[in-house]
Amino acid sequence: xxxxxxxxxxxxxxxxxxxxxxxxxxxxxxxxxxxxxxxxxxxxxxxxxxxxxxxxxxxxxxxxxxxxxxxxxxxxxxxxxxxxxxxxxxxxxxxxxxxxxxxxxxxxxxxxxxxxxxxxxxxxxxxxxxxxxxxxxxxxxxxxxxxxxxxxxxxxxxxxxxxxxxxxxxxxxxxxxxxxxxxxxxxxxxxxxxxxxxxxxxxxxxxxxxxxxxxxxxxxxxxxxxxxxxxxxxxxxxxxxxxxxxxxxxxxxxxxxxxxxxxxxxxxxxxxxxxxxxxxxxxxxxx
Amino acid sequence: xxxxxxxxxxxxxxxxxxxxxxxxxxxxxxxxxxxxxxxxxxxxxxxxxxxxxxxxxxxxxxxxxxxxxxxxxxxxxxxxxxxxxxxxxxxxxxxxxxxxxxxxxxxxxxxxxxxxxxxxxxxxxxxxxxxxxxxxxxxxxxxxxxxxxxxxxxxxxxxxxxxxxxxxxxxxxxxxxxxxxxxxxxxxxxxxxxxxxxxxxxxxxxxxxxxxxxxxxxxxxxxxxxxxxxxxxxxxxxxxxxxxxxxxxxxxxxxxxxxxxxxxxxxxxxxxxxxxxxxxxxxxxxxxxxxxxxxxxxxxxx
Numbered sequence: 001x002x003x004x005x006x007x008x009x010x011x012x013x014x015x016x017x018x019x020x021x022x023x024x025x026x027x028x029x030x031x032x033x034x035x036x037x038x039x040x041x042x043x044x045x046x047x048x049x050x051x052x053x054x055x056x057x058x059x060x061x062x063x064x065x066x067x068x069x070x071x072x073x074x075x076x077x078x079x080x081x082x083x084x085x086x087x088x089x090x091x092x093x094x095x096x097x098x099x100x101x102x103x104x105x106x107x108x109x110x111x112x113x114x115x116x117x118x119x120x121x122x123x124x125x126x127x128x129x130x131x132x133x134x135x136x137x138x139x140x141x142x143x144x145x146x147x148x149x150x151x152x153x154x155x156x157x158x159x160x161x162x163x164x165x166x167x168x169x170x171x172x173x174x175x176x177x178x179x180x181x182x183x184x185x186x187x188x189x190x191x192x193x194x195x196x197x198x199x200x201x202x203x204x205x206x207x208x209x210x211x212x213x214x215x216x217x218x219x220x221x222x223x224x225x226x227x228x229x230x231x232x233x234x235x236x237x238x239x240x241x242x243x244x245x246x247x248x249x250x251x252x253x254x255x256x257x258x259x260x261x262x263x264x265x266x267x268x269x270x271x272x273x274x275x276x277x278x279x280x281x282x283x284x285x286x287x
Numbered sequence: 288x289x290x291x292x293x294x295x296x297x298x299x300x301x302x303x304x305x306x307x308x309x310x311x312x313x314x315x316x317x318x319x320x321x322x323x324x325x326x327x328x329x330x331x332x333x334x335x336x337x338x339x340x341x342x343x344x345x346x347x348x349x350x351x352x353x354x355x356x357x358x359x360x361x362x363x364x365x366x367x368x369x370x371x372x373x374x375x376x377x378x379x380x381x382x383x384x385x386x387x388x389x390x391x392x393x394x395x396x397x398x399x400x401x402x403x404x405x406x407x408x409x410x411x412x413x414x415x416x417x418x419x420x421x422x423x424x425x426x427x428x429x430x431x432x433x434x435x436x437x438x439x440x441x442x443x444x445x446x447x448x449x450x451x452x453x454x455x456x457x458x459x460x461x462x463x464x465x466x467x468x469x470x471x472x473x474x475x476x477x478x479x480x481x482x483x484x485x486x487x488x489x490x491x492x493x494x495x496x497x498x499x500x501x502x503x504x505x506x507x508x509x510x511x512x513x514x515x516x517x518x519x520x521x522x523x524x525x526x527x528x529x530x531x532x533x534x535x536x537x538x539x540x541x542x543x544x545x546x547x548x549x550x551x552x553x554x555x556x557x558x559x560x561x562x563x564x565x566x567x568x569x570x571x572x573x574x575x576x577x578x579x580x581x582x583x584x585x586x587x588x589x
Contacts, residue, residue, distance in 0.1 A: 210527070
């Protein structure tokens with residue numbers, strides 16, 4: 001349907017609508033950023049909209065010298081790094097045997113694994129397992145119980161299946177063990193696929209708040225999202241009294257924390273777009 | 288038979304060793320909790336453990352069905368799920384169809400990138416933006432209302448506003464990402480259909496309704512079954528952040544109730560029973576929507 005006409009009314013209307021859609025997702029973030037860079041007076045008087053008024057970095061200085069936030073940021077970085085590493089490793093270890101046509105019991109394993117996507121025991125039984133294993137209040141509670149997302153496993157398995165089996169056969173003839181084939185051949189060959197699953201795991205860890213909230217009890221272990229929640233959202237746990245947290249923390253500092261929390265995700269996700277389609281097509285359920 | 292099996296095990300021994308971590312993971316963390324569900328039928332105590340706690344049959348289920356909150360939870364869960372489905376379902380389709388009409392590549396790419404953005408933000412950030420923008424003291428929304436002479440309103444403690452706020456935020460968060468499926472379906476439409484329509488003198492607007500939409504109907508139907516099946520799986524992480532005692536009457540759903548009773552109040556058996564009931568209803572919904580779709584001559588999920 002390449003342009004046999006010039007741009008008509010239809011195109012203009014369409015462009016206006018889509019431009020509005022793009023604005024609706026971007027402008028809130030621009031606003032948050034603008035507030036984080038403005039002085040308190042301008043914020044409370046409601047003068048800030050898309051550009052900072054009274055430009056300054058005070059809010060960011062406050063965040064960096066805060067008692068909780070830098071610690072929480074570091075925690076998030078560590079949990080995300082460790083968690084993503086374990087995720088990718090475990091998903092590789094699971095996907096490789098399942099991708100071999102003759103692997104013993106392959107069909108049954110796959111059935112049992114896919115079945116778990118439809119069975120959801122709920123919050124409580126998951127919590128009790130973690131508790132019984134003594135993982136409460138430790139990093140392990142965040143990185144082990146969700147070490148494999150079934151959905152990502154299926155994606156990687158189909159990718160492994162797609163790579164040429166002749167390379168593998170040749171390596172076998174040369175006497176390479178399966179471990180060697182997996183770590184020295186398959187993993188280096190699958191970098192793009194691994195990057196895409198790593199990305200989803202990364203964002204999953206970076207953004208998670210519910211799991212750390214229920215599994216961690218020690219303040220110093222909290223990741224950024226949990227601290228953010230404390231700063232931003234109604235403090236429901238302190239009683240039925242409605243306290244709007246907005247009144248407790250200065251607006252600019254809150255927004256500066258949000259901006260810092262968003263930066264890694266905003267930097268990464270545009271590069272992952274080409275992988276989205278494949279991911280969504282396979283059914284969009286995390287295991 | 289056994290000898291043959293033994294031979295295969297020996298042959299695949301290296302693969303099996305590689306597979307062990309995965310196997311252990313699924314047994315402990317995916318099937319383990321299913322076993323743990325039996326505490327829904329027991330009077331679980333932390334000291335006795337799952338095995339030794341005494342059986343109580345359906346006591347906790349009866350307690351739940353007779354609880355004053357039961358019908359409220361039931362209604363809230365279904366209404367919130369249903370209304371979210373009805374109102375948010377068309378948006379990704381619309382977005383995909385409109386994007387498909389864009390003939391300037393960079394503009395299309397730009398809008399797409401922007402529309403995916405909210406999917407990658409955390410629930411905490413999204414919720415805090417909602418709370419911020421709707422704040423009665425210095426929220427943007429109330430500032431704009433003030434300009435038109437309307438008085439500030441505390442939206443988040445008003446039960447009438449909870450559902451619209453939740454649904455709108457779901458639309459904002461998911462429409463871009465979900466449009467990918469439909470864009471992929473549109474990309475698969477044969478260009479000859481458009482050429483034929485053009486020869487017949489159809490306008491681009493007509494083509495949207497008479498070529499594009501009918502061609503992606505199978506995808507739309509599949510997505511509808513999937514969404515109907517997941518209808519009552521409410522995004523409780525967001526509800527937990529947005530609700531409060533003033534809005535419980537509309538916002539409290541099964542999963543938030545499980546969290547409060549089971550984890551905050553440590554009534555594990557009760558929480559597990561309610562969770563099991565919810566899972567049961569969700570499974571029934573999925574099976575029904577799949578069945579109905581097949582009976583109507585459409586594709587099922589399986």
